[in-house]
Amino acid sequence: MTTLTSSNYRVFATRPEQQNESWVLRLRSLSYLAVDTPMLAIVPVAEPKHLQAIRDTILRLDQFYALIFVSQNAVNYGFEWIDQFWSEFPAGLSCFAVGSKTEQCLRDCLDAIYPAFAAPLVSGGEAMTSEALLNVEALLGVESKKIAIFRGLGGRTKLQDSLTSRGALVEHCELYHRTCPAEMSQQLSEFGVCIESDIFPLFSGETLENFHNILVRQSLPEWQSVQLVVPGERVAKYAQALGFKRIKVALNASEPSMLNALSECTNRV
Template sequence: MSNKSDPDKNLQPPLSNSTSSLKGVRVLVARPHEQGAALTAHLNSLGADALQFPTITIEPVSASNTKQYATLKDCFLNLDHYHHIIAVSTHAAHYGLQWIDQYWPQLPLDIKWYAVGEKTARTLLEADIVATASQKGYDSESLLNLSELAILTDQRVLILRGAGGRELIKEQLELRGAKVDYADLYQRNCPQYTVSEINEALITFSPDILIALSGETLHNLVKISQNKDIALKNTTVITDKAVIVPSERVADQARRLGFSSIWVPKGLHKQALVDCITSNYFL
């Protein structure tokens, strides 16, 4: 069994042929590096002035982290003990597949696979794993509404995720009778920027729109903008900008942080984000 390609490659629907549909719009993309690079390039191809400014980094667990590495090894050596496996993100799917490749030339039978969001499901499908994802949403709540996960008495579930993620899925599945384990495959960290880098992104570039597709990405962006040495404090504040967030849950977080212009797209693929900008910015 092998992971055939990068998790963020060729996962989006066909995009608009227009080269100027976003002309004049300045967009700051706060996504992790690989995802942000692809989105930034696409926005620029549509005429936007887009700048990549990741406010979250993804770092897989390494062998130097002895305890966590040993826990992961145990999970994947015993993969056949699980009835259900859930990947909560494309990163979780990508790194989980790498671990599986180390120990399972062929996947164990009779495991049911699930994905939070269609994009994560497509990442698994590229490795010939058919995963069930909700057709009604791309968050944990949507996954939990699947009928396949309604009754899990004495069933074992493995959740592939980043360390310190939301506890909702585990808590709810345990209430339904499951025994749930985590495979914490990566760490999410806030990058360290110099004052000049922050000023370049937030003052000199002066974005019209921010793209922050997770709560942690959004919180890190605000935290970075509050650096006491940057010029932003003398001009405007980051919360005056329009921000694109992935869900109403994160939209609520944005409101609590002080944002007032908050847009939630109909999906998280590139075309949905472009549509969100065009339908809101060019009103």
């Protein structure tokens, strides 16, 4: 049998445009034939009711015990708002991040905008899950404490449900929404899909859903047999439920974990 090297595989880079450029470069540096095809778009909210809800939360920032940021997008969009209304970061306010990458993004924003900020930052570490963050000591005793979760519209309610069950007063600050890029279907048609040598690393359940919908709409023969790389068992189970058969599960949605899983796919004989 023929051994395929990384250069024989075409890897579709499917991250949102904001993150995809660096992901493409990283894939190409490892000799993958990377195809720049974002399958998820991150768009800031624009409806007046959503903008007013964000403003109301930001103006009350000093009333909260903690802010939780679920993603790098939540950090970036969140601090665009915070910077508008707070010349100094509220004293005593703790910040938490879901995962080490979001934690680093949070540190970078604080260093750039509020260099005097000295409170510790806490994350769920390499696990990059809400479940891991909920195990940190500072979020165990939160009865009657106000917590704001910075995130996109919709999504999982695990953090809110768990913290509310511990007695916390939780509200969401929803800054953006996720959608399917308008050009995604055309791009996939132009590039085509080769079942034998194409690999699709999908960093989220929303990306997986967009990809599935396009494949079904285009009636791609044997679409169930395309090779996926997904972050964690939760997204893997969703992929199975949608009908996909070849699913490689990464430890989490960090680029190193996804690359490790991708490498295992491409090292097959």
